[in-house]
Amino acid sequence: MKINDVILHAVTKIVVFIILTLAIYLFLSGHHSPGGGFVGGLVLASAFVLLYLAFDIETVQKGIPFDFKLVAALGAFIAAASGLGAVFFGASFLSQAFDYFDLPILGQTELATVTVFEAGVALAVVGTVVTIILSISEDV
Numbered sequence: 690m691k692i693n694d695v696i697l698h699a700v701t702k703i704v705v706f707i708i709l710t711l712a713i714y715l716f717l718s719g720h721h722s723p724g725g726g727f728v729g730g731l732v733l734a735s736a737f738v739l740l741y742l743a744f745d746i747e748t749v750q751k752g753i754p755f756d757f758k759l760v761a762a763l764g765a766f767i768a769a770a771s772g773l774g775a776v777f778f779g780a781s782f783l784s785q786a787f788d789y790f791d792l793p794i795l796g797q798t799e800l801a802t803v804t805v806f807e808a809g810v811a812l813a814v815v816g817t818v819v820t821i822i823l824s825i826s827e828d829v
Contacts, residue, residue, distance in 0.1 A: 694743070701743035708736040719807055726807030730814030737819050746826065757823065761816025768809030771802065 712732040719725025740749045772783040780786075787801035 697743050701739060705736045705739055708732060708739065712736065716807065716811055720801060720803050726810030727814055729807075730811035731818065733811065734815045734818035734822075737815070738822050741822065741826070746823070757816045757819040759816070761813050761820060764809045764812025764814070764816055766809070768806050768813060771806040771809060774802070774805075 712729050715724035715732055716726060716729030717724075719729065737749075737753070740753075775784040775786075776782055783806070785801060785803040785806075787799055787803075789797050789799050792798050
């Protein structure tokens with residue numbers, strides 16, 4: 690790590706917050722407009738990659754102690770399990786359901802089962818991209 694990276698570290702912390710906010714927005718708007726789990730996962734992975742570039746790998750892994758291979762496997766499991774959930778209710782594989790609910794603070798809100806599938810896709814994408822980037826960085 691370089692000695693005088695104060696500006697880089699300060700700007701990275703702000704930019705990562707903005708990227709994380711954009712990733713959440715893209716994830717939540719995915720089933721009504723462009724976005725969703727894949728794009729939200731890519732944007733979220735870019736935040737992790739920026740952290741790894743600005744700080745060293747050991748520092749980031751102390752703050753975020755995840756094994757991203759397990760994150761990718763968990764995401765693939767969640768995506769597949771959400772498809773199997775429909776089978777248990779007599780629908781075809783990966784069928785989705787939605788309904789509108791009156792939530793206390795949010796008012797009338799649509800809740801859809803596709804969000805669970807999209808969360809699995811997002812985790813699988815984040816885990817895969819960060820694992821690839823980390824394995825490339827180990828070879829250098």
